[in-house]
Amino acid sequence: MDLTPQQLLQFNGSDPSKPIYVAINGCIFDVTSGKSFYGPGGAYAMFAGKDASRALAKMSKNEEDVCANLDGLSEKEMGVLNDWVKKFEAKYPIVGRVVS
Numbered sequence: 767m768d769l770t771p772q773q774l775l776q777f778n779g780s781d782p783s784k785p786i787y788v789a790i791n792g793c794i795f796d797v798t799s800g801k802s803f804y805g806p807g808g809a810y811a812m813f814a815g816k817d818a819s820r821a822l823a824k825m826s827k828n829e830e831d832v833c834a835n836l837d838g839l840s841e842k843e844m845g846v847l848n849d850w851v852k853k854f855e856a857k858y859p860i861v862g863r864v865v866s
Contacts, residue, residue, distance in 0.1 A: 767862035769794060771817065771834075774864060778815025779805040787861065789817035790851055792834065795858040817864055823847035834864070 769777075769787075774794065777787035785798040786805060797804045797814070804814045812827060817834035823843040824831050836844070 767794070768865045769862055770866065771864060774817070775815045779808075779811065785861075786814050788813045788815075788854075788858075789834070789864045790819050790822060790854055791847070792817065792864045793851075793860050794862040794864060795854045796861045797854075797858050799858065819847060822850040 774787060774789060777784055779786040779801065785796050786801055787794050788797045788804060788810075789795070802808055803810045805811060808814075810827075812829060812832055813821065816832050818832050819834050819836060820839070821827065821831040821833075823836065823839050823846050825846060836847075839847070
């Protein structure tokens with residue numbers, strides 16, 4: 767399934783009848799099983815319905831970092847992002863990708 771960033775926003779946990787999605791590097795993961803983390807009020811709710819690549823790479827919860835832009839990230843930050851991808855792949859199913 768291909769979703770635009772605008773369509774991805776519908777899967778932010780605000781509608782309990784829909785799954786919760788988080789994208790990393792354009793890959794969309796169904797994180798509904800982790801709704802206590804990614805659902806409303808969860809510690810990582812700001813990532814739900816968005817591509818959180820930059821924020822994960824920087825270990826940041828700042829709203830301005832919750833985006834797909836990887837420009838200017840250090841080699842270390844890119845390594846952190848790759849570790850997150852591996853964790854997500856082990857825990858959550860990939861359901862699609864983000865397209866522009």
